[in-house]
Amino acid sequence: MRIMPASEFNLSREVEYGSAEQNASVDQIVTDVRNEGDAALLRYTEEHDRMKLEAASLRVTQEEIQAAYQEVEDDFLVAIRAAADNIRAFHEKQKRNTWMDLQPDGTLLGQIIRPLRRVGVYVPGGKAAYPSSVLMNVIPAQVAGVPEIVMVTPPATGGEPGINPYILVTAAEAGVQEIYRVGGAQAVAALAYGTASIPPVDKITGPGNIYVALAKRAVFGVVDIDSIAGPSEIAVLADETADPGYVAADLLSQAEHDEMASAVLVTPSRQLGEAVAAEVERQLATLPREAIARKSIDSYGAVLLVDSLAEGVRVINQMAPEHLEVMTADPMQLLGSIENAGAIFLGPYSSEPVGDYFAGPNHILPTNGTARFSSPVNVDDFLKKSSLIHYSKEALMQNGEAIMTLARHEGLEGHARAIELRLRQERG
Template sequence: MTALDASATAAAPAPREQEQLLPRVDLRGRTHDEELVASVLPRAALDVSAAVELVRPIVEDVRARGAAAVREATARIDGIDAGTTRVPAEALAAALADLDPAVRAALEESIRRARLVHEAQRRPDEVVEVAPGGTVTERWVPVRRVGLYVPGGLCPLPSSVVMNVVPAQVAGVRSLAVVSPPQREHGGLPHPVVLAACALLGVEEVHAVGGAQAVAMLAYGTEQCRKVDMVTGPGNVYVAAAKRLVRGAVGIDSEAGPTEIGILADETADPVFVAADLLSQAEHDPNASCLLVSPSEELLDAVAAEVERQFALTKHVDRVGPALRSQSAAVLVDDIDAGLALVDEWAAEHLEVITRDAAAVAARVTNAGAVFVGPWSPVSLGDYLAGSNHVLPTGGTAKFNPGLSVQTFLRGIHVVDYSRDALAAVAHHIDALGGAEDLVAHVAAVRVRVPAEEAGA
């Protein structure tokens, strides 16, 4: 982040600057300075608000012209011109038949664990008797049709198929449409491992389309894809921006943009582990953000050295380098309490707590998409096999948005059932409240049923 060191030097004492992959900021004694803290906490250079105006023309074009606009946008952006977005059933079957047995076994175990966790989230209908003869039932009704976005631009993500589809199926959603970007090297279809994961989960409707045009297609419908009621799933900042634009026409889960990791660690943390976890998230996307917060200068030094060493060995240096240099930071704070305040302010998508008494420290976290406790619970575990969901809020929206769950796909409907006697028992209260609000027709709608002259009314 270009302003990172400059912002931090605005107040004495000056932070220590180092020429290294992970920029260093010294906030000891200054975490109370909210303006300074906000200026140095890293985020992706392009935020959702800025991206909205870039994708608005695509979304509006798809809304107006349907499949033709989707086709043109896909040809322009992905270099693929296909007559239809729908993936043939035989391509799904072939992808599953050709799937590496080890990958299939891993996906099956991921699905099994995800089902265990998500089935526990399914709320039963609740009937509450508020008075004799008067009940309110909370019914949980699934969304009828959902569109599930599975990224595939920089790398195929069959794990995101699992994370989207399993909670929707557990919720009881009857109609699912998965969208994933087309790949030129795979004949204009999504990556075969993504198709195989869909087939493994019994998903029959898959569309080879990505980006803002995919979100708009789901939200408004085309000749090739029926409109959905909700769009969920992670993606890049342009996908998140498109979801913001269509919100209202359809429901969305959250604006899950470029990935991010926060790590709160003390001197007990293993720098090899910490560095590996930073690189693991940075390899997702050049726009990924990584934040390491610690009261231990020795740990930060050791992690910096490990980041350099492991970076030299990593495959995706073209993603990891920009992510670490441009929107990541290692922050030195006074103590764990100051660190907690800082990570709560940042509200990470993924937060690792690798400290002494890590479970107790993690229990104090209030803002995070998901929290990973101790040295043996890396974010990579959550990406694949923890059983938790990895579709999580980014960009600080974890302050008010939850991650994807079964509840995302359920709507609570109150069913009110009162007898005549139960209505009569509260009619005088409705007289009072309706009169106070000058809504006399409200009162009349009750009194036409229960006249005031009746005893007890």
């Protein structure tokens, strides 16, 4: 693992979203599904997933879901139910209410908050399956009050058109009733535009590979999306009191996600940096996903040396990492200075997987430095807001001239006359 001054490291990591060929392929898939519906959806499923399906078999049956329960262990059910309770309790605190404000002159102003009607959740099912991501997408939407939540996930590549039983069971535990065995860019296009088998949605959330990310970007505007997620990131800000083994393990917890994942330690202690680098090598040797993690560490991992924790905080704020762990003698003291991070983990026992799976906050976080201006997935992502204006006669008579002045300064005489007509009529 490289050890270097923070000043020599490229803190603004820009990830290119797909090659020209990948973008062209996704554009073609999206166009075909939009124009041909189920026919294109089934064709691309056969081509990319090597699975020949009929339109009638796209939707997962209740019998399949019940059968999946026979394939999962009891301890998994206990764990996923406990995690769901924690996630729901956390997101319940984010709920917002419609409000109205009656002014003394009789004007009523307010904001009406309503849930989206129908949301689509994409769940990966290829190289890895993530039941926890089902909870992180579905539960905030449920708390927001979304009445229709539909899930898409790829069938097993080749062979039987099955779906990972842990994914199905988690979806059932979360209350998802509508599940389709389709993945990739074609699934995103189907959710956005609708087909005979899959009605369209208002928003698409959830992680996926580069083709899924590009498809979400392509359909944004037709529907809303949560984000275009990049590779996973973790930064650890630590001083000499940190345990090198803990730090190394947490860096590797993200490096094992993806060859492009980023794992960085920021510290004023060279001694800690060297110890962590040695621990990373030691732990890598027995990690089941060693090849992936090693490529990540070699390409995007580093120990960044700073003069002080204050400089370390400045480095962190510039990086705006997806996950930030603070392992210092007094992490709370630094919290007020940390401005940019998707999720902040304080202290030696707040390991990143605690947030990934169980604590309650959402693990779908901004990547690629976008924590500078965006937030984790939350209840607000599944709400829409309408402004309410009930202007009284008294208010219009008092403020009409000012409204006309502003309209005419913008060259919009029609706007001004709409007010002028009312003033003239009321004044006689």
